[in-house]
Amino acid sequence: MDKIENLFNKFIDCVELLQNALNVSFSEALTETFDNLENEQIKVELGAPDKETVVQLSEKYQQLHYEDLSQKAKVQIFTFLTLKAINEDDLDPNQMPTPPVISTIIAMFMQKLLPDQGLTIIDPAIGSGNLLFSVVNQLKNANHSKADFNLFGIDNDEDMLNFADINAHLNGLEIELFNQDALTPWFCSEPDVVVSDLPIGYYPIDENAENFVTKAEKGHSFAHLLFIEQIIKNLAQGGYAFLVVPKDILSGKTGSDFMPWLSEKVYLRAIIELPDNAFQNKFNQKSVLVFQNHGKNAKSSEVFLTKLDTLKKEEDLIKLNVKLNEWYTKNIH
Structure with missing residues (x-):
């Protein structure tokens, strides 16, 4: 559980960095984060996120060792992050x-x-x-x-x-x-x-x-x-x-x-x-x-x-x- 908790916090760092760079909700940044990880490419649209953020995200993504995570671990982390998104963005309970x-x-x-x-x-x-x-x-x-x-x-x-x-x-x-x-x-x-x-x-x-x-x-x-x-x-x-x-x-x-x-x-x-x-x-x-x-x-x-x-x-x-x-x-x- 400590390993998952540690990973969870690293994922939050990634989502929040992207959230601030794009000026979007936690939910939108969460979706974009997993799109980036699954496609093994950071999406840049109309210059956002900027080059400096892309470099920071690349470093943070590498620390996740995403490709080595089991399917179960990915689903578990995503579920925890979804809960956080619902609370952060004041979505419907x-x-x-x-x-x-x-x-x-x-x-x-x-x-x-x-x-x-x-x-x-x-x-x-x-x-x-x-x-x-x-x-x-x-x-x-x-x-x-x-x-x-x-x-x-x-x-x-x-x-x-x-x-x-x-x-x-x-x-x-x-x-x-x-x-x-x-x-x-x-x-x-x-x-x-x-x-x-x-x-x-x-x-x-x-x-x-x-x-x-x-x-x-x-x-x-x-x-x-x-x-x-x-x-x-x-x-x-x-x-x-x-x-x-x-x-x-x-x-x-x-x-x-x-x-x-x-x-x-x-x-x-x-x-x-x-x-x-x-x-x-x-x-x-x-x-x-x-x-x-x-x-x-x-x-x-x-x-x-x-x-x-x-x-x-x-x-x-x-x-x-x-x-x-x-x-x-x-x-x-």
Whole structure:
């Protein structure tokens, strides 16, 4: 960890030097830094950065020994730097990378539920891509779907899409990215799978929200509810969604209105309540929601329900996997 921390600080020096030379945000300088490192060439446009800065950057880049770093180390450092960029540039907290353990839980369910064939997967709120890429890498390592995936991502923030583009490259994955409001028509039609950590909060465009059943009766609508409806509209027949959602949409006042509607639209497969201590405050509590669209011989089953008290030990995931196997054997297989 000391080695990574030392490297992390060296990378920050490189990013901040370029940031000051170009007079841009930390996010833009971070994207440019990794472009330079991956292309083994410092990009100069209209004389910026100047010759003196180029010399300084060259020296600092050499100290990184970038070409000798493992893929895992590059991804880890880039993730840390993305977190710093979100804080430095005061970006939307919804863009924070999803904790790795959540991607492991989703990958466990995907390995059980998805057919072992080529799949089109989309994340309509991709952010920096950590959740999608982590899940796909775990499926690839398990040789699921013969490692044949068509990946798509949507985000309305160009900086985040730049991060996702670099992140995909560092992970050795190909993806098609779209800069758009995900609550407008998708260019990727009928994906087999949707994987997403949904943005929480209010959707500001009331005129567009009028196109959704889950809109609020008055005032701004909840973006996460609209997202789920949009996912159902676009998902292929019999397709699956694996979503990280606010815990309160599954229970309480919101849940009492929303869940009956959702249960009519799709087949609920699983609700995994994540540990309270995994989030900074009780208002950020989240769950993993898994459902299957109607069609293609899909049928209802008993819903896998569980609350995880902790995810700090490997045994916790092993216990979850045992429960998953029992449920799968009884209800799906």
